[in-house]
Amino acid sequence: xxxxxxxxxxxxxxxxxxxxxxxxxxxxxxxxxxxxxxxxxxxxxxxxxxxxxxxxxxxxxxxxxxxxxxxxxxxxxxxxxxxxxxxxxxxxxxxxxxxxxxxxxxxxxxxxxxxxxxxxxxxxxxxxxxxxxxxxxxxxxxxxxxxxxxxxxxxxxxxxxxxxxxxxxxxxxxxxxxxxxxxxxxxxxxxxxxxxxxxxxxxxxxxxxxxxxxxxxxxxxxxxxxxxxxxxxxxxxxxxxxxxxxxxxxxxxxxxxxxxx
DNA sequence: AGTACCACCTGACGGC
DNA sequence: TGCCGTCAGGTGGTAC
Numbered sequence: 001x002x003x004x005x006x007x008x009x010x011x012x013x014x015x016x017x018x019x020x021x022x023x024x025x026x027x028x029x030x031x032x033x034x035x036x037x038x039x040x041x042x043x044x045x046x047x048x049x050x051x052x053x054x055x056x057x058x059x060x061x062x063x064x065x066x067x068x069x070x071x072x073x074x075x076x077x078x079x080x081x082x083x084x085x086x087x088x089x090x091x092x093x094x095x096x097x098x099x100x101x102x103x104x105x106x107x108x109x110x111x112x113x114x115x116x117x118x119x120x121x122x123x124x125x126x127x128x129x130x131x132x133x134x135x136x137x138x139x140x141x142x143x144x145x146x147x148x149x150x151x152x153x154x155x156x157x158x159x160x161x162x163x164x165x166x167x168x169x170x171x172x173x174x175x176x177x178x179x180x181x182x183x184x185x186x187x188x189x190x191x192x193x194x195x196x197x198x199x200x201x202x203x204x205x206x207x208x209x210x211x212x213x214x215x216x217x218x219x220x221x222x223x224x225x226x227x228x229x230x231x232x233x234x235x236x237x238x239x240x241x242x243x244x245x246x247x248x249x250x251x252x253x254x255x256x257x258x259x260x261x
Numbered sequence: 262a263g264t265a266c267c268a269c270c271t272g273a274c275g276g277c
Numbered sequence: 278t279g280c281c282g283t284c285a286g287g288t289g290g291t292a293c
Contacts, residue, residue, distance in 0.1 A: 171286045
């Protein structure tokens with residue numbers, strides 16, 4: 001479920017469990033989830049160090065190791081962290097496990113192996129290489145407005161393009177557009193000034209609301225679209241059957257009555 | 262620049 | 278119960 005709200009929750013989880021504890025060892029179940037580093041180097045780089053602090057940019061989570069280095073985590077389409085004590089509690093699908101000297105462990109869980117763990121010398125270089133746009137929670141209206149005005153594609157595509165704005169994925173782009181009453185295929189550049197501001201405020205509100213509710217779909221307000229995805233889902237505002245079609249290559253759900261082009 | 266499609270992976274789910 | 282096709286909250290590459 002890893003879009004911005006989910007990753008923010010994982011960040012806080014890491015902050016409350018895994019900071020400033022000496023890493024005694026690292027276990028990598030499969031190199032598939034490593035990015036640009038071997039099992040041996042990853043272990044060598046981490047052994048004896050501590051995760052000092054965390055930061056997030058979009059869907060990427062960074063853990064500071066000191067001397068400018070950072071561990072980088074990306075969860076792909078599935079994954080989470082779990083902090084536990086006993087070996088017998090090792091979570092299913094753990095791909096990388098960090099052993100701390102206090103006897104606890106932090107597992108990077110990643111069933112589909114689409115996530116990645118790596119080490120970078122510079123956070124800025126990493127963000128630069130990926131060309132990541134401003135984080136959706138930090139972006140200012142002026143920049144948001146400029147991005148919409150310069151985009152030639154549909155608004156759903158624009159919101160999900162990590163190079164423009166980072167952090168929004170398929171689920172939350174649908175949610176934001178639903179709450180803002182904008183059709184996902186509407187041209188980003190054709191959104192009125194008034195609607196731009198409304199969309200901007202809605203984006204911030206939806207993301208913050210999700211975070212406040214631990215990014216758990218069942219804890220979100222009943223007026224949210226998220227739990228109504230799937231066949232036969234109905235609009236929580238008007239009761240009409242939701243439209244389902246591919247938009248920008250991803251399965252989109254929206255209400256034709258409440259979301260106009 | 263934007264879209265469409267494939268790949269990467271594997272679990273979950275519906276249909277039969 | 279079990280097999281099979283399809284789908285899934287992301288990213289990256291290619292071709293158009």
